Amino acid sequence: MNTEDESFERLAAADPAADAEPRPGVLRAKVDALAGTPAQVPSSGTDELAGRRERRRAPWLVAAGVAGAVALGGGGYLLGAAGAEGGAPTASDEAASEVLPPITLGGARDGAESGGDSAASEAMEGQAATEDSAGASSSADISLPGWHDGRAVFSGSGLSDEPGTAAAYAYDAREVATEAGAARLAEALGVAGEPRWEWGSWQVGPRDGDGPSIWLSADGTAYFSYNDPAADPWRCAEEPVDAQEREDAEGGADVIEPAPCAQPDRPEVSPQEATDQVRDLMEQVGVDPSGFAFDVPDDGGSEGARWVSATQVVDGQATGATWSATVSDDGIAWLDGFLAATAPLGDYPVVSPAEAVERLGDPRFGGSSWPVAYAQETERMLEESVEEDGGEPTPPPAPPSSGGDLPWPVSEVTITEARLGLTQHHDAGGAVLLLPAYELSDAAGNTWSVLAVAEEALDTTSS
Template sequence: MNDRHDDELDPVERLRAADPAADIAPRAGFADEVVARAAAEVSGRQAGEPAPVVELAAERTRRRGRLLTVAAVAASVLIVGGAGYAVGATTAGTTNLAGGAAPPISLESGAGGAPMEQGMPQGDAAAGAPEMGRMTGSGGMSDGILPWGYGRNEFSASGLSTEEGSAVAYGFDARAASDADTVAALAAALGLAGTPELKDGGWSVGPRDGTAASLWVGLDGTLGFSYWDPQHNPWQCAPDAQVCEPTGTPPSEDAAIAALRTLISSIGRDPGAFEFASETYEGSPTRTAQAWPLIDGQRTDQGWYLELAEGGIVNASGSLAGVVELGEYPIVSEQVAFERLSDPRFGAQVTAMPFAAREAQADQPVEWVPPTEPPATPGEGTTLSWPVNQVEIVDARLGLASHWQPDGSVLLVPAYEFTDAAAGTWSVIAVADAKLDFAAE
């Protein structure tokens, strides 16, 4: 790692490295053009005008305090929602200690996804969170976010069940865990001293300026928490450092998972009700661990995350609220749920890109060529391009997905996940119309 640029040591940059297109090389001459543009900007300044200077260490501290929790959550999303993305970027594999639970189902959308910033420090620290919380997307999002369009689809299926039924829904009991004792217990497990303070929309222990270890517990529907300790950060650079490279050896898989188990136990939750996994990235001095609560053999999508260095926990996040049963809800059949995929009231959610699209992206990278002139003027009677994806559904699975209410409360509701012929997955709520409030917010 001796030749790596400082910016590549940023945890957000390491997250981006999990992208399947991260290894696509820029076209020839791209770097020279960037340098030329920068030089032109410098030469365009007025005489004596100083160039903008950013103090590296201070800027890193500011950015980490704002983005680290988002990066942690987003990294978990990459691992949960698109395992194909994460596998190629990790070493030492994963350890599944709970026996292979079904993956979570997501109902997040571009317009109504979970407000991730509610579980984070308010103000500047919450900036950017909603966009990173919209990674699964909906038909209303730009097709440019994924190289496989999903805004206009024509679905087909055969052999789906027409049997209706019922399924249990659950709710997150955030108020039951929102007290000083619970927060203090978690803080103690993290090695933090101090009395939890309730202010600015959440519980906090430690300074919130990024200078020392701190814990924040937001008053959102899952009681989401985030923890950050700059003292254990192996990417921390001295203010006058000429070369900044991480030091240390990543802890073992067992150590990372044990640390996460300890945090879960500290608030009275049973680690045996979670499924654990652990990863480390090539060249990284840290190791991550994830834990997903299990209900009826399925992971729920409100998991815990931890990053461990030789010296201790660098950062952690999760949801402190426990889950309570809300009783049986009527659910529609697989066939009716399939029809909802084409109903604009429900907006089918694409939760995993089809294998064919991922392979096409990896095998046929598109090189951007600068245009030399504008596009030709459209001719009279030109046929309008209106691409429609042909999606053949081949399998259906009933499970649970998080649903955020307008008041901020969170439920785990019955949802269907459909798999198409290209191994892409789509999700739609399974609850019958009678238990859905269609009134506009």
């Protein structure tokens, strides 16, 4: 058995970003940047600090670890933008807790673009697997709503029927996602070397990871990544291995395992100091930090570094575009961000909340019978549906009686609240837009979403 392949498959299967599709060049650039450095493999899809603690890894693990980092990127790769252009509103350093969340189109079973709660999504997937297995109980046993099977009829209650207008935006990376832009970025960050085009991105710095390096993607958001190994609190030097011992190992003797790196101490850098460092760096690369809301987790300093995130805010709402940084006592060790300007496209007609409800379930407008977020009670039911039963074996389900009505549950959902916000849209050419969208909720707290732009302002011709 090839234990490396088996371990790789287990790691890949656990990757929460398995359905995301980052550009191959960007992924390759990240692999090249990490291949010469100590281990960076995340132990979970969302714990960047834990990933960077795992310092020892075989080269075959690099690709799997990078796939998660690139796809998630602190909320970054498929999202992103930097400063405002042409008068786009800024966040004025709003606290993250005061910013309205971004809106995502499509339901929680719609794959990479889902905005649904991850725990609930996992429960839904677990429920599907349970229903497919022998002896599984029917979802009807816990009275799951009809939209659990993808069928629902929507109506509104107490919603306005007045249409309106709302602003739309686009990210413009044409001035920054270039060779000259990579050179300016490297100079601002103190990275030595000339830009080179490799695997679909501009890169500056050593390939072996022995010094600071950047790579800049030529995409619609000018996404970039920066790494300074000197500031990495989990980096440690390899102990030399005796030549005879290595030869014995390669000849079939016991494999030599390097000594583990020492656990870094709790950093002395405070959350505010870490935030200030990220703000200063954003200004160095030409991004206005006032357009972002900053956050540092309370436990971010318990394991060697502070984890700082900066969420872009437009019109008082998070866009889903973020910067993220790992800050140690020696400075910024890792940074992911975006350089594209946020350009206003003007005001567009939007449908009323009442008409938005009618769009749910219509794929032309990003509607879906599946919620993008679940009420707590719904999450509880979904979790209960996949819990292992430690009691008596369950009998197989009984078929319907002959001549009886066939089961085909359809939920009747009443939408009681509507919020107009922004959603990210990636067009066929790679451009990234921020478009008006509605977040629609029922009385229980389940939430759906749909595009708000009126049909007359949409080009619906197929390419």
